[in-house]
Amino acid sequence: MAARQALQVHLDLLSQPCRALHILLACTRLPHTVRHVALRRGEHRTPEFTEINPMQKVPVMVDNGFILTESDAIIKYLVNKVDEYTAWHHTHTRPHAAKVFLLEVLLPAQTGSPVEAQRLVGALSQLQETLDQLESMFLRRQPFLCGDDITVADLLAVCEIMQPEGGGRDVLQDRPLLQRWKSRVQAAVGDAFDQAHAVLYALRDRRRAKL
Amino acid sequence: MAARQALQVHLDLLSQPCRALHILLACTRLPHTVRHVALRRGEHRTPEFTEINPMQKVPVMVDNEFILTESDAIIKYLVNKYDVPDHWYPRQPERRARVDEYTAWHHTHTRPHAAKVFLLEVLLPAQTGSPVEAQRLVGALSQLQETLDQLESMFLRRQPFLCGDDITVADLLAVCEIMQPEGGGRDVLQDRPLLQRWKSRVRAAVGDAFDQAHAVLYALRDRRRAKL
Helix, strand or coil: CCCCCCEEEEECCCCHHHHHHHHHHHHHCCCCEEEECCHHHCHHHCHHHHHHCCCCCCCEEEECCEEEECHHHHHHHHHCCCCCHHHHHHHCHHHHHHHHHHHHHHHHHHHCCCCCHHHHHHHHHHHHHHHHHHHHHHCCCCCECCECCCCHHHHHHHHHHHHHHHHCCCCCCCCHHHHHHHHHHHHHHCHHHHHHHHHHHHHHHHHHHHC | CCCCCCEEEEECCCCHHHHHHHHHHHHHCCCCEEEECCHHHCHHHCHHHHHHCCCCCCCEEEECCEEEECHHHHHHHHHHHCCCCHHHCCCCHHHHHHHHHHHHHHHHCHHHHHHHHHHHHHHHHHHHCCCCCHHHHHHHHHHHHHHHHHHHHHHCCCCCECCECCCCHHHHHHHHHHHHHHHHCCCCCCCCHHHHHHHHHHHHHHCCHHHHHHHHHHHHHHHHHHHC
């Protein structure tokens, strides 16, 4: 029988903030248990899960009975760290990258309708502005978003930027500066990067196979 | 000659996060200088301000040349660094995590949903001269209602403040967002006694600083009323 760890996280690896948390746990080697929650199968709406998290969202952390939601609160709790990027992340990187994935993959999959081209153009444009700002504000003269070292900010950002890959779209295609940053992040976290993104890669590959 | 403080903040008191920071500074009595930036006059786009903050947003803090944007990063930095009462952003990891939990949720719920009501009722009509877009407003109010429901059921269930028994920076951020529609004469807590009681507790805890921070917003509300 597997030992019950005090620290438990409930994750769906199709969710960007879940992947960031997953990578952090892998890198820091904090002992923990992962419970997988499949959002697309509605597992976040079961009575059992709702009892843990009435918000019905992932990720959620349970540490010796202390229940915590919100990925950056969880991550910070785990490393006791505060920085400026994560606030901006929630109003820029996360919504703008997520919207592209929503329009290209999620909505068509759920509704059976074709991609709404007009909205997608708008979402891509907004994402371009955000990527411009990432390059000019956070990566100007430093290798990582918050300085010389990788921080939780880099994990949160890279996972959002990866999400459109689920639809086969590399949003960094023409951005060598961000590509170099992403390579540094991948190098810093090692195997944990691809392990966390395995589900997303599988989605991308399944969609490609259908074309 | 007034002493130049090492800590400087650039604020527009029509901005909700600026007010939260203003109230925190008043409550903690940290020595500081306030530079007012009038967004409606485009003062955030001047070359001088852009040099301080290329994001062209408020609030921004300068502490001995260390420049920081994003209201909750600034607020947390100040509480972390300076000797202020611990309850604002407790050091104990679980209590601190609760504040982080709220401030993350704040950015995706309280802030956008309350701000949208103010945008539709006050800002857009003022800027465009067009009437209020009634359909969009109905949708925005509905979304805000859901968020207020969640504030009551998730964060204020069995506790007097959003993150526990004591006021924290979370309460400041939230109350300033919830006040914003007042600029258009709308009290979004009108039928919500639980949230009204919470707001009274926050006001009692911060004293005069509350009305001082909201003076500009009240003035806007009163000017609009006078025109009716």
